[in-house]
Amino acid sequence: MPPRAAIAATALLFCAAASAQTVVRIGTASPLSGPGAHQGKDIENGARMAIDDLNAKGIAIGGKKVQWELLAEDDAADPKSGTAVAQKLVDARVAGVVGHLNSGTTVPASKIYAAAGIPQISPAATTPVYTRQGFKTAFRVVASDTLIGRTLATYSVKAMKAQRIAIIDDRTAFGQGLADEFAKGVRAIAGNGAIVSRQFTSDKAVDFSAILTQIRAKKPDIVFYGGMDAVAGPMLKQMKTLGINARLISGDGICSERLPLLAGDALGDDKVFCVVAGGIDGPQEASNAAFTERYRERFDLPVETYAPYAYDAVMVFAAAMQAAQTTAPARFLPVLAKVRHEGITGSIAFDARGDLRDAAMTLFTYRHGKKVKVQVVRGR
Incomplete structure (x- = not known):
């Protein structure tokens, strides 16, 4: 084969491989600076572990292999920063957001995600207001106040x-x-x-x-x-x-x-x-302990509080996308509302508001x- 033909054939193969892969961006929003930075970083780290695990599995959705990416943003535990970060993630076309940590940032940010039709799963915010605004995009994997x-x-x-x-x-x-x-x-x-x-x-x-x-x-x-x-x-x-x-x-x-x-x-x-x-007993305790050990080995830090919930939130997004066989938020969102997932924090299913159903603590x-x-x- 002539050199130019070989180069062209290689380029075609590369393009074909690229077209057979879908990039899915998941955003995280939490304080990465200030007094709550250790808790916010815990959320980012937990989500990052989930992203790595998903990429290692080589998941295909809609006939295309998915490359998962994490976009982590610092909301500084401030409502104004929280809304700015939310808009930044929307503009980046994330498929879903894991965040925020603080109730005071979660609620105003949720309005931006709702307007854009992007699902949000908070791994930490507990205010009842969050899920009582009537947004179909708002979920949480923790119990409410x-x-x-x-x-x-x-x-x-x-x-x-x-x-x-x-x-x-x-x-x-x-x-x-x-x-x-x-x-x-x-x-x-x-x-x-x-x-x-x-x-x-x-x-x-x-x-x-x-x-x-x-x-x-x-x-x-x-x-x-x-x-x-x-x-x-x-x-x-x-x-x-x-x-x-x-x-x-x-x-x-x-x-x-x-x-x-x-x-x-x-x-x-x-x-x-x-x-x-979250409440786990029996076999789930072993998986939670394994996660904690993996976290320590990866980041040389102990799990603070929210890393397991952030990990589960990412996995719930992935489960909904796989069930719907699409990564488009508008199409997998109805499936997300009905998802059932056995996570490391326990059984995850949402009620009509987006609150955790049958929440254990x-x-x-x-x-x-x-x-x-x-x-x-x-x-x-």
Whole structure:
């Protein structure tokens, strides 16, 4: 074959191979800078592991092999940055978005994704508002504040026998929303008198002496905190300094591997209890442990909180695309709404709003500086 003919034949083969491959971009949006960067990076890392696993499987959709790509964006846990990032991902024509972390960024960003018809699965945002806007594109693989708050209230009053409860929140959409749902649950079980103090701080505060001094005077059994670990750690230190011996109860925002480093010797044993969405037992525990080990080997970091949920979110997108045999959001979106997937965080299926159906939650405490599973609970 003449050289020019050989080159032309090679070019044709290359073009044919390229046309037989589909590139699918999945976006992630989370804080990669600021106090919550470790949690945001956890989301990116979990999604990246899923992307790598999908590429290793060589999946074909609609008769074409898929090359998966991850586009990771930093929303800085800021609503304005969140909407800017959302538009950037829309313009990049991602097929789906895993994000955001914070409720305050998730809700405004969801409007942009909805307008573009791009499905969004949050691995962390818990505000009920997110899935109550009527968007067909909004899903989450974690329980909502309504469920988490009610579950923590029940555990505090019935299992811990708490009679005097103080509540603090950081005034963010997440923190205040969770605290409000917890307070509602406590009142329903134990009456208004069980809440002896309601205080407020911010997600950037470092000094809690004024509100903690007021709380100390009320002699609470439990202090509930609605917020993230970056504030909970220093708060625990100041609680110890002031001699507040109450247990600290919270949601998934503080339920990280970083909390022992942030709280130091103020953490104690069985002094902090937190709940995260997802509940696994038996065979699934082995797969979750394997994921955790793989994560540590890949990134030389422990799983903080949200990496498994981000991983599952990517896999749910892939499952919906495979079932629909298309990577076009408009065509696989109806299938996504009905998907059933066995993930490393448990069974995943969505209700009519996009919330996790039959959500299980896992209660954790800390002992000897390590996060320890207490029990799996089902929301009611």
